[in-house]
Amino acid sequence: MSALMRLAAWILAIGLVALPVVAVFNGWIAGERWPMRKLAVTGAFAQVDEATVREAVLPHVQGGFFAVDLDAVRSSVAALPWVQHVEVRKRWPDRLEVGLKEHLPVARWADGRMLSEQGRLFAAPPGAGAGLPVFDGPEDRASELMSMYGIARPLFLPLGLRVEIVRLSARGSWSLVLGDGTELEAGRGDPQARLARFARMLPQLRQDPARRVARADLRYTNGFAIVWKDVVPENPLPNPPANGGAGSESQETNA
Structure with a gap:
């Protein structure tokens, strides 16, 4: 037998051994022999629905235990709203474990997204985060908006007022809206001192x-x-004074 024929025979033999293994690991065959029967979803989460996680995982487990692509499962679950971090592992013979961690929001962003305590913007369902303040400003300055809120909140909370909106313009000018609708223009430079003086x-x-x-x-x-x-x-009063109608006036006050 020539060297070329021996090489061809070796390649054929290796192929006959490797092909079934490749087929099993890709879910082409024998998926029903080693099915993935159990899914465990763990972690402290309140916004993410476990049924939604199962729906995201299901398409990736049809080929059996060996064919499960952990990276694909991780990507599908990570794409769900509120999900911050995902860990996925397989346990022989038929168990898939998915551990996830939710974003903890600190504010709503002006475009409808949410801002997490890590300063990351993430998508959330419409209407989520009711009661949280609204931040409006350049995305790359989200940490500054969080800091300003942390400074302003304790100034007005003792007065029974919440900070509802914090805005930072592209030029770096600050403005706030309080819970009673009061609008504050704090400007640039030293807005913290101005807010404290006004409070x-x-x-x-x-x-x-x-x-x-x-x-x-x-x-x-x-x-x-x-x-x-x-x-x-x-x-x-039934007959209010003639000069008692609603109106507004501007006044400069020294502090």
Whole structure:
């Protein structure tokens, strides 16, 4: 037998041995002999539905235990809303384990996405995150928005006011909206000091029950400009004074 024929015979023999193995690992044959019967989904999660995870995994386990592509399973589960991290492993003879971790949101982004505590933006179903503040600004400055919220929140919380919206313009100018609708223009430079100064004055500014601060421009060296809004009483008088209608005025206040 020539060397060429011996080589061909060896290749054929190797092929006859390897082909069934390749076929099994690709799910072409014998998938029903080693089926994947069990799926365990673990982890602390509240937003992700276990049934949704199973639907994402199911197409990848049809070929049996050996044919399961762990990377493909991981990618399918990671693409689900709220999923931050996924770990997948197989356990002989018929078990697939999927461990996942959810994003923990700290704010809603202006375009409908959510911002996680790690500063990552992720997709979420419409209406999710009710009660969280809204951040609006350049994506690459998300950490700064989180820091500003962390600074502003404790300034107004003792006054019974939540920080509803935090905005950062492309030019680096800050503005906020409080829970009662008050708009604050904090500007650039040292917005933290301006917000703290306004928060100290706010109890005095709220003493008149007939009006409230609608907007405050804090971009002044020694004070701020205020736009007032009249408050309509819950039980108005039958014949209110002629000059008692709703309106607004601007006033500059020194602090």
